[in-house]
Amino acid sequence: MISLSFLQHYWWIIVSILASLLVFLMFVQGGQSMIYSLPQNDTQKTMIVNTLGRKWEFTFTTLVTFGGAFFASFPLFYATSFGGAYWVWIAILFSFTIQAIAYEFRSKPDNVLGQKTFDLFLFLNGSLGPFLIGVAVATFFTGAMFTLNQMNQVHWATHWYGLEALLNVRNLALGFAVLFLSRINGLLYIINTLDNEAIIRRSGKALISNSVPFLIFFLFFVISLLISKGFSSDPLTGTITIEKFKYLHNLIQMPMVLILFLAGVVGVLFGIGITAFRRSFSGIWFSGVGTVLAVLSLFLIAGFNGTSFYPSLFDLKSSLTIRNASSSLFTLKTMMYVSFIIPIVIAYIWYAWKSINNNKITEAEMNSEELKY
Amino acid sequence: MIDNIDLSLVDWSRAQFALTAVYHWLFVPLTLGLSFILAIMETIYVKTGKEEWRRITxxxxxxxxxxxxxxxATGIILEFEFGTNWSNYSWFVGDIFGAPLAVEGILAFFLESTFVAVMFFGWNKVNKKFHLVSTWLVAIGASLSALWILVANAWMQHPVGMIFNPETARNEMVNFWAVLFNQIAVDKFLHTISSGFLLASMFVLGISAWYLIRKREEQMAKKSILIAGVFGLLSSLMVAYTGDESARTVSKVQPVKFASMEALYEGKNNAGLIAFGVLKNTDIKIGNQNVKKFALKIQIPGLLSVLTGGDRDSYVQGLSDHISGNEKLEIVPTGEKMLRGKYAMTVLESYKKARVINDTALIASIKKVFKDNEFQNGYFKYFGYASIDKPEDVIPNVTVSFYSFHLMVVLGFLFILIFSVALYLLFKGTISDNKWFLWIALLSIPLPYIAGELGWLLTEIGRQPWIIQDMMTVSKAVSQISTGSVITTFILFAVLFTTLLISEVSIMVKQIKTGPKH
Known part of the structure; x- marks a missing residue:
């Protein structure tokens, strides 16, 4: 007999996997954030935009599916965070909206706004998207300003509707860490898929200069997380209390998650290392897997082991846990059956990805009559 | 604080959602239909091996x-606006509504987004057959996306397959198949995708007609007209059939909307179908609303009764039947529904209070009430009516409902005619000589867009004041954020969408003028 608790955990893992895949796939955004600094001429820019552009739909679809899965499995979070932290989510949406059309329109004649504007859209999405998503995810640990009434209707306690999250140093640190991680993955992906010595050389240099701030922000966030207080939920009553070193305790009490986290960090560092020092083209795969594992483990310590994954700083008892925010047993079970198709989805994505990426993008292809962004 | 609903907040939130939906529906139907037309064209290319078809595709x-x-881009905003602007709704029905959205992402969006990259960039990277399969999968993925979001929308029109849980103060799904095979969902899916096929066919027909007018790319234009003509004729017949089915279902499950569509205030037997009508205001009132009458109408006697009930003696319900009630049909007056709804709300509030003070005896007794069939069917069924101020508030905008429905129907028949004439002239071999028709085809491109938007206008305006029929009003569903925030984002989205639309049309026109590559 499948219990509600099992399904709540199952769905938290699914949502966490989607979130971690999203962070990895934001290599597209990371690459976009460097379209002014990385290429030295228009041909190089076209090559970079085209290698990233052929994957933008994956990132976009993963974001949409992440939203849909969160809505279906933990609707109270969807209602609370989206309906309260309005400006943060609207800014994220806005940045993704301008990205979708920028690829399709930038090089088309008579596009009204001009290529420079669409390139600016790509840059804005590339910079703001990962940063804001990082800030939004950080509030899973640092909390938000909301209260829920008896009917579970949300009231946001500030008139900034989520923008107040930008005043928290830890939120900013995760935001910047995600941004620089996206840039690192973007560089590794460009190195992997482009056949152009000049771009690869410049990407290698940029890899170092992006890895340093990434490590600083990431370490700051992780250390502050491990020494900070957390929000604990009583397994019997559901009462939320503040617990010292809660997230450190979670890592210790869930050794598998600790292993995932360490493997993830090592994966990212290894990916950077073999690319920067051994001129490997395969760094993206190590860093990609590392990113997925590290983000997955962060989500697991946010939601598992009796932890509130969306704590309320304004009204502690309104804090959300996977227990009080989830859908019903029936819905979660039905959705679980649907989720069994995910391996097939991953398999065909992999096959199609390989089919398109078999040959590297060359300057000759960009100068041919073939379709390009 | 939650109960003090700011009406302007509700109106601006509605405006923002409507804006996004209207723009979204300007782009999606073309994707739905053109993807299948591409798949058909590419199939011909792969089967015949003729380069001409590759070029056309x-x-x-x-x-x-x-x-x-x-x-x-507009779709992602719609999805997230359920949370950002309708958060109370998201919680109240997220247990049911969220599932189709998640399934949509897992089953449909990935299919579409994965293979669209192969479709665009794979011509010289993968073999012909894999490319063809990819094109078909994009088309199937697009229609699957439509299926799940329409299932979700249909549930809002006709909520089924759930029970209310007082513990969580929300509706919870108990029958997934009832949600998926909701009659409204089936009708809506078939009607909507076929309208997308029709729109794309008209798009291809109209642009091909332009090439023939300019005496350019004539072979490509004629071949495209052949595909668009056949696909468009079949689609427009399907649109007419599914539209009829949809209206019949609406007459049963949303009788107030149906009465508004027909501007039928007084129910009757042997009701006539209005083929053409012009409404005018009268001094007769239902509450504070003026009753509309026909200044002019052409009516087919008895046909409405026949279409909805199978024979001329069938009774078609009017708006008055629902406001004042109809004992014979066991329709409870709206005022009575409001009282019963308020009682149900009081019981729920008592339950919540008992929970707070942990009065176990009271909790148990109220739980018993909730399980009682008489309470469920006699009172809780009208829970949503607790938020209605005046009985006449349940009447949607009759003028908008009537005109949007009738204009859509007229356009529907016009499309059948246009595609039939296109095929007739094509097979006769005189299509290039009939400039008048080519101009009609070209100028008809906007008409399916108008018909589609009218359809959604009817669907959504005709359901007001409900966000979920009879269960939750729009005003109760809205997120409690500042009106200023919503006004700001409304303006931002309006400027963005409009700019993007202008940009798209400009690019599209340029590409059409440039023509296919040789």
């Missing part, structure tokens, strides 16, 4: 690509 694929991204 790639030309229409370029136009598809220009339109595709903007549909996705």
């Amino acid at each position: 790639r030309f229409w694929m370029t136009l598809f690509g220009i339109n595709f991204a903007i549909g996705i």
Whole structure:
């Protein structure tokens, strides 16, 4: 007999996997954030935009599916965070909206706004998207300003509707860490898929200069997380209390998650290392897997082991846990059956990805009559 | 604080959602239909091996690509606006409504987004057959996306397969198949995708007609007209059939909307179908609303009764039957529904209070009440009516409902005629000589867009004041954020969408003028 608790955990893992895949796939955004600094001429820019552009739909679809899965499995979070932290989510949406059309329109004649504007859209999405998503995810640990009434209707306690999250140093640190991680993955992906010595050389240099701030922000966030207080939920009553070193305790009490986290960090560092020092083209795969594992483990310590994954700083008892925010047993079970198709989805994505990426993008292809962004 | 609903907040939130939906629906139907037309064209290319068909497919694929991204961009905003602007709704029904959205992402969006990259960029990277399969999968993925979001929308029109849980103060799904095979969902899916097929066919027909007027790319234009003509005729017949089915279902499950569509205030037997009508205001009132009458009408006697009930003696319900009630049909007056709804609300509030003070005896007794069939069917069924101020508030905008429905129907028949004439002239071999028709085909491109928007206008305006029929009003569903925030984002989105639309049309026109690559 499948219990509600099992399904709540199952769905938290699914949502966490989607979130971690999203962070990895934001290599597209990371690459976009460097379209002014990385290429030295228009041909190089076209090559970079085209290698990233052929994957933008994956990132976009993963974001949409992440939203849909969160809505279906933990609707109270969807209602609370989206309906309260309005400006943060609207800014994220806005940045993704301008990205979708920028690829399709930038090089088309008579596009009204001009290529420079669409390139600016790509840059804005590339910079703001990962940063804001990082800030939004950080509030899973640092909390938000909301209260829920008896009917579970949300009231946001500030008139900034989520923008107040930008005043928290830890939120900013995760935001910047995600941004620089996206840039690192973007560089590794460009190195992997482009056949152009000049771009690869410049990407290698940029890899170092992006890895340093990434490590600083990431370490700051992780250390502050491990020494900070957390929000604990009583397994019997559901009462939320503040617990010292809660997230450190979670890592210790869930050794598998600790292993995932360490493997993830090592994966990212290894990916950077073999690319920067051994001129490997395969760094993206190590860093990609590392990113997925590290983000997955962060989500697991946010939601598992009796932890509130969306704590309320304004009204502690309104804090959300996977227990009080989830859908019903029936819905979660039905959705679980649907989720069994995910391996097939991953398999065909992999096959199609390989089919398109078999040959590297060359300057000759960009100068041919073939379709390009 | 939650109960003090700011009406302007509700109105601006509605305006923002409507704005996004209207723009979204400008782009999506073309994606739905053109993807299948591309798949058919490419199939002919693969079967015949003729390069001409490859060139034709790639030309229409370029136009598809220009339109595709903007549909996705507006779609993501729609999905997230359920949370940002309708958070109370998201919780109240998230247990049911969220599931189709998640399934949509897992089953449909990934299919579409994975293979669209192969479709665009794989011509010289994968073999012919894999490319063809990819094109078909994009088409199937697009229609699957439509299926799940329409299932979700249909549930809002006709909520089924759930029970209310007082513990969580929300509705919870108990029957997934009832949600999926909701009659409204089936009708809506078939009607909507076929309208997308029709729109794309008209798009291809109209642009091909322009080439023939300009005496350019005549072979490509005629071949495209052949595909668009056949696909468009079949689609427009399907639109008419599914539209009829939809109206019949609406007459049963949303009788107030149906009465508004027909501007039928007084129910009657032997009700006539209004083929053409012009409404005017009268001094007769239902509450504070003026009753509309026909200044002019052409009516087919008895046909409405026949279409909805099977024979001329069938009774078609009017708006008055619902406001004042109809004992014979066991329709409870709206005022009575409001009282019963308020009682149900009081019981729920008592339950919540008992929970707070942990009065176990009271909790148990109220739980018993909730399980009682008489309470469920006699009172809780009208829970949503607790938020209605005046009985006449349940009447949607009759003028908008009537005109949007009738204009859509007229356009529907016009499309059948246009596609039939196109095929007739094509097979007769005189299509290039009939400039008058080519101009009609070209100028008809906007008409399916108008018909589609009218359809959604009817669907959504005709359901007011409900966000979920009889269960939750729009005003109760809105997120409690500042009106200023919503006004700001409304303006931002309006400027963005309008700019993108202008940009898309400009790019599209340029590509059409340039024509296919040789």
